[in-house]
């Protein structure tokens with residue numbers, strides 16, 4: 153799916169426009185102008201994000217440092233998107249590792265405090281920022297690897313699933329998954345689609361309906377993560393793995409992209425049809441209540 157988005161962002165101007173409308177892209181850029189990285193190795197820091205870029209390898213490491221648990225607030229999401237935009241614009245940056253500076257937690261998912269009791273304008277901006285993060289990671293031209301060095305529920309799991317590869321710390325205290333159901337909320341369809349693309353249909357059904365959080369070993373078994381390593385080795389393994397991915401010529405990447413793009417379009421059409429059916433059904437229910 154990520155590759156599919158990459159392809160359409162490269163080749164389909166119409167869809168790019170559609171996606172940019174969906175994601176309100178540019179809202180982050182409007183706040184702070186991106187700067188190109190000129191040094192051989194550099195480090196740029198916002199309050200909540202630290203990016204180390206090694207120009208010799210073309211690999212950047214994004215450290216999420218929003219205490220206590222890297223919850224995805226509007227401010228944090230905006231910083232993530234700005235950092236991504238900057239890296240994306242620097243053509244020498246080919247790979248991105250995302251990890252956490254917080255102990256025991258990769259990301260606690262959407263910031264619950266930022267969703268509660270806020271103005272409709274804030275909620276709209278917040279929700280657009282969530283979509284923007286998803287689109288930017290999924291549609292990135294860089295190879296992305298999530299170095300999941302702690303628990304990663306809900307939106308945190310989504311973030312990791314938008315990456316090309318996931319390496320998780322092998323600590324049974326940590327968990328990962330889309331647990332929204334357990335919180336009494338329904339995960340949006342694009343959370344669901346992202347998981348289907350990662351672990352398949354049946355595993356997603358089970359995961360979402362029961363709101364399951366998986367231990368690292370269980371997550372590996374269903375393919376939610378690709379590799380488990382000792383806690384101390386997560387970041388180094390991620391950078392080593394990146395070297396392998398970057399050795400693959402970009403043209404092959406684009407070819408696979410076309411296959412996945414086809415699948416993604418089919419999915420989108422199905423989703424639109426199902427939304428139309430739901431609206432028709434809701435109208436029928438409404439009418440039958442009137443009479």
Ligand SMILES: CCCCCCCC/C=C\C/C=C/C(=O)SCCNC(=O)CCNC(=O)[C@H](O)C(C)(C)COP(=O)(O)OP(=O)(O)OC[C@H]1O[C@@H](n2cnc3c(N)ncnc32)[C@H](O)[C@@H]1OP(=O)(O)O
Nearest residue numbers: 220221223260261262263264265267275303305306307339
């Ligand atoms: C606004 C309009 C949009 C509306 C749309 C709504 C529909 C959206 C539908 C679905 C999508 C939802 C996606 C989500 O991501 S919802 C968030 C789900 N997240 C969780 O369930 C995680 C909850 N947290 C935990 O499980 C744990 O905190 C932990 C495993 C991440 C870490 O555990 P531990 O190290 O033991 O830390 P604590 O539990 O003690 O927490 C420390 C501190 O952090 C606060 N906190 C934790 N999670 C969040 C969070 N998601 N948002 C905000 N704050 C969080 C926690 O309360 C503690 O705070 P303190 O008491 O003040 O210290």
